[in-house]
Amino acid sequence: GENVEQHPSTLSVQEGDSAVIKCTYSDSASNYFPWYKQELGKRPQLIIDIRSNVGEKKDQRIAVTLNKTAKHFSLHITETQPEDSAVYFCAASSSSGSARQLTFGSGTQLTVLP
């Protein structure tokens, strides 16, 4: 089955700096890669996703890049703000039948220092 590794497990940055979180996956059939943000005690919420036919996707301060050959993808947050502090999860999915099974990374605790 799919295995997703996520690094680093914790990341502290100064407000205004950039943050980068990296994930690798094992199943070359994976074709969908979402990123979720989870604040303490809250539900995970999708912040950005990318399909395997695209190398990069950007949404305001957030971008995701995908390298299919190396089987890794990264989340980039620019101009970080205190409200970006949360746990971020990457995930990978290869559709099996119709339902999409997501395999999650172990999460990165991002702290943005004022």
Added chain:
Amino acid sequence: DGGITQSPKYLFRKEGQNVTLSCEQNLNHDAMYWYRQDPGQGLRLIYYSQIVNDFQKGDIAEGYSVSREKKESFPLTVTSAQKNPTAFYLCASSKIGLGETQYFGPGTRLLVL
């Protein structure tokens, strides 16, 4: 994601007891999922369902059971066979298709007395 509700918010289980976690959605989604979240770990898939009266095991199904009698509802039972049930349980739902977002409920925290 406000269309997915889970209850209760906190649940206490005594040893040997089965407990049931509720998940309801009004988003008209065909697919529903149950995940378990432990501290310092990502979400792990317990069960998922694509259609009423059908469901599939995920990576950690042992000690759990589900039913899907209605499209809107996907309850999870944590049985006495699950020896380490303390965790945060998240239900999710989605449309079926490539790139369809999974929306999560607010979660149920299960604690063992």
